[in-house]
Amino acid sequence: MSDPRDAESEKRAWPAIWRGLKCKCPKCGKGWLFHHYLEQVDHCSECGEPLAYYKAGLFLPFVVITVVIHIIAAVMLDIELRGGASPMAYLYTLVPLSIIMPLAILPSSKGAIVGLMWAKGWSDEQDR
Ligand SMILES: [Zn+2]
Numbered sequence: 001m002s003d004p005r006d007a008e009s010e011k012r013a014w015p016a017i018w019r020g021l022k023c024k025c026p027k028c029g030k031g032w033l034f035h036h037y038l039e040q041v042d043h044c045s046e047c048g049e050p051l052a053y054y055k056a057g058l059f060l061p062f063v064v065i066t067v068v069i070h071i072i073a074a075v076m077l078d079i080e081l082r083g084g085a086s087p088m089a090y091l092y093t094l095v096p097l098s099i100i101m102p103l104a105i106l107p108s109s110k111g112a113i114v115g116l117m118w119a120k121g122w123s124d125e126q127d128r
Contacts, residue, residue, distance in 0.1 A: 013119040020115025021108045025049060027118065033111050040114065053123035056113040063109050064102050072098055 016026035025031040031046035042052040072094060079085050117123065 016115035016119040017112045020111035023107050023111045026115035054114045054117040056110045060110050068102050
């Protein structure tokens with residue numbers, strides 16, 4: 001028999017993750033989650049939800065690296081299946097891609113992690 005709190009938590013998780021992917025508050029989806037590139041707001045400007053205690057921590061680089069590695073590997077596999085390319089072509093395409101892509105997906109990834117943590121109630125609040 002499953003706990004009804006788990007089902008409710010699961011139901012809240014996906015919309016919260018989606019709102020976080022859009023860098024919005026996981027509760028209301030209206031206020032911004034960050035006031036700079038990755039600097040998280042203390043409270044939502046729209047609903048006042050406290051968001052400072054939801055820290056992505058080391059899960060953020062794990063998620064970003066995992067996503068980037070899979071995309072780079074798919075691009076490399078595609079290049080090789082099409083007959084390969086010169087080492088310089090790899091250097092000029094994959095090195096910039098492996099630098100720009102993590103920077104581009106960092107805010108959305110952090111937002112999704114914060115949304116998941118908010119929905120599940122995984123906060124640092126008890127550490128205060
Ligand atoms: Zn809000």
